Amino acid sequence: MEYKSIWLKDKKNNQVKELNKNIKTDILIIGGGITGLSTLYNLRNSNLDITLVDSNLVGCGVTSKSTAKINYLQEHIYYDIAFKYDLDKAKLYYDSQIDAINNIVNIIRKEKIDSNLEKVKSYVYTNDDKEIDILKIEKQILEKFGSKVNEYINNNCKYAISVNDTYTFNPIKYLDSLKEICLKYHKNIYENTKIIKIKKVNNEYICYTDKYQIKTNKIVIACHYPFFLLPFFMPIKSHIEKSYILASINKYQNYSCITSKKPTISIRYYKDKDSYKIFLSNSSIICNKLNDLNNFNSLIKKDNNNPSYVWKNDDLITIDKIPYIGKINKNNPNMLIGTGYNTWGITNGSLASLILSDIILNKENKYEELCNPLRSNNIKYLKDYFYNLGCNLIGYIKSKIGKNKKWYSNVIIKNGIGIVKDNNKIYKVYNKCPHMGCSLIYNEAEKTWDCPCHASRFNLEGKCIKGPSKYNIKYK
Ligand SMILES: Cc1cc2nc3c(=O)[nH]c(=O)nc-3n(C[C@H](O)[C@H](O)[C@H](O)COP(=O)(O)OP(=O)(O)OC[C@H]3O[C@@H](n4cnc5c(N)ncnc54)[C@H](O)[C@@H]3O)c2cc1C
Incomplete structure (x- = not known):
């Protein structure tokens, strides 16, 4: 793995x-x-x-x-936009996603790009009674916009909607x-x-x-x-959400799916020389559940397959989606x-x-x-502005508390210096993110120092491998 x-x-x-x-x-x-x-x-x-x-x-x-779905069926985004703005705005967002999908597909076809593009059926599903009504409205809205939407009830989920004209690829x-x-x-x-x-x-x-x-x-x-x-x-205009993903050798299936709300489960399949199931779970705001090794282990347990690849990723969530x-x-x-x-x-x-x-x-x-x-x-x-501000402040506070957690015996944080023993070698870095001063949390799974506020990442030597930090944290 x-x-x-x-x-x-x-x-x-x-x-x-x-x-x-x-x-x-x-x-x-x-x-x-x-x-x-x-x-x-x-x-x-x-x-x-x-x-x-x-x-x-x-x-x-x-x-x-990413999981690299090229998809306009995004949880119940059209319901959300229509509810908070109006139907016209929801329609404009729908059109924008259709145009964006066509843009990618046209480029791939025009330039003959081998990127494992597959047309797949996409589902949004729920087991939560309260969500069923929302998904039913989402279906009506999509149909009004001209989309062909099916609905399902089966043993695996209480209610699902699906569309046929979405894609997956290799980004x-x-x-x-x-x-x-x-x-x-x-x-x-x-x-x-x-x-x-x-x-x-x-x-x-x-x-x-x-x-x-x-x-x-x-x-x-x-x-x-x-x-x-x-x-x-x-x-204040955004907060960051992280998720954990794995890919395990599996029989190819021509669909992708996602839950309509949190806790998010997202699945797609990928076929190349081998075929894989790609499984995403354990999503949360960036400053929650700071022990990455635990998060990866719980993801692997949930999927119950032997993964070949495991990774995490983060994205920005805006006020109005x-x-x-x-x-x-x-x-x-x-x-x-x-x-x-x-x-x-x-x-x-x-x-x-x-x-x-x-x-x-x-x-x-x-x-x-x-x-x-x-x-x-x-x-x-x-209230979402305050929520974002709160997420940032909590991230800062949690980073200060989290750095003192004794999760791994090979990691010490002393006088602002993070010290890791790995493969009989000692690595020292400054344990502060140069971006906004949050403390960094060691990620034993991927052997990186990660910022729980804005998702900057640094390798064992202190090199910044992901922004927004502009600087390294090398200890001289
Ligand atoms: C778990 C997860 C799953 C996802 N799955 C999907 C999905 O299935 N479908 C979907 O539509 N979306 C998905 N997304 C979202 C999608 O992956 C991202 O929103 C999108 O890839 C962001 O693209 P980008 O070009 O903005 O950023 P990036 O791909 O990160 O590109 C930004 C580039 O800027 C560079 N950079 C950063 N700072 C500097 C600097 N100071 N100077 C120079 N260069 C710099 C970086 O090195 C990087 O290469 C997912 C997101 C997550 C978190």
């Missing part, structure tokens, strides 16, 4: 160089996940000089750790191919190039790595959790963002690429207002 995402086994050895000089570019895309790479792909034919940088290897972020094969296509169109990509500071000077931005500068007119922030805070107030895509400042079309995908970022990352490339090319996009990052949320969402 390996503690890594099943998709990473297919990562091609197609690394490109890191930035090695100061450069100037028309547009800088920060982050090469599904958002950044798809945006670069959409702009491949433009005459603009476009550069994409990634602090790691392109495609190896959150996207490479790393998809992103590796997009990267190669973009390079053929002479778009610049630099890997292992982390942006640590952005400064606005007159009408230009200067983006700094630890050694070089990139001067640019426009920036697309596509780095999942934005690594700067102001003026975007991410901690609609992503933040577009201009960060209403009067400034030069700094754009795509984030807050509510665990549906394969479709929403693809949607972001459509909106962001339209804004860059001065074209109208009918979803720009829906996803406007500066939208003022409906009053019904007021």
Whole structure:
């Protein structure tokens, strides 16, 4: 069993160089996940000089750790949006997801990308009586929008709805191919190039790595959790949810499913040389259940199969379950963002690429207002702002308490230094996340130091392997 995402086994050895000089570019895309790479792909034919940088290897972020369903049946999102806003907004979100799905499928077909795309039936199911009525309304709403929806009652669940026109794929094969296509169109990509500071000077931005500068007119922030805070107030506009996933050799089945509400169980199948069942469970806000080894063990016990791959992943949950895509400042079309995908970022990352490339090319996009990052949320969402703020504060407090838990005999935290003995070697790091000062919790399963506030991660040597932290925690 390996503690890594099943998709990473297919990562091609197609690394490109890191930035090695100061450069100037028309547009800088920060982050090469599904958002950044798809945006670069959409702009491949433009005459603009476009550069994409990634602090790691392109495609190896959150996207490479998802379950990779390409799906518009997302729990009961249309009921939620219709209830809190109105039916028109729910319909617009529905259309946006259908367009995003078509965008991915069309790219795969047009570019003949081998990414194990499969058309599958998707279910949302429940065993909770209260949820049945909500799912029945969700079915009616989807039918009103033109979707063909079936309903089920069987021995395994009290009630389920399903649609036939959804997909699954292998995200790393998809992103590796997009990267190669973009390079053929002479778009610049630099890997292992982390942006640590952005400064606005007159009408230009200067983006700094630890050694070089990139001067640019426009920036697309596509780095999942934005690594700067102001003026975007991410901690009150979102919270982070984590989940644990495994892949075990299993007979292929042509469906995917998810529970309608928490506790979430999500299943899909994957066939390549072998076929696998991919099982997701143990979801919670990032600062809950801090003992990762326990969480992995309980996941494995729940599925009761021998997993080949086990991993965890996290995503941003927004106030109204609609992503933040577009201009960060209403009067400034030069700094754009795509984030807050509510665990549906394969479709929403693809949607972001459509909106962001339209804004860059001065074209109208009918979803720009829906996803406007500066939208003022409906009053019904007021308590969610407080909830998010609470999650952040509790995360900070729990990190301070959690660091003192004696879960593993090979780990000591003393005077702010985390010391781990692994394979007869001693590793020392500063036990504080450089992002916002939360204490780090050791994850014995994956041998990383993880931040329970905003999900930054560091390896045993203290190298930051996942943001939003911009810095390492090496102890000298
Ligand atoms: C458990 C789980 C399961 C999921 N399953 C699904 C699913 O089945 N279907 C679905 O639609 N969605 C799913 N999602 C959601 C989806 O995976 C994400 O929303 C989406 O992949 C995010 O894409 P991204 O491009 O924003 O981020 P990423 O893929 O993380 O890309 C961001 C990139 O930015 C880089 N970066 C970060 N900071 C910097 C910096 N300072 N400088 C330069 N580069 C930087 C990173 O290295 C990374 O490569 C799931 C999420 C979770 C948590």
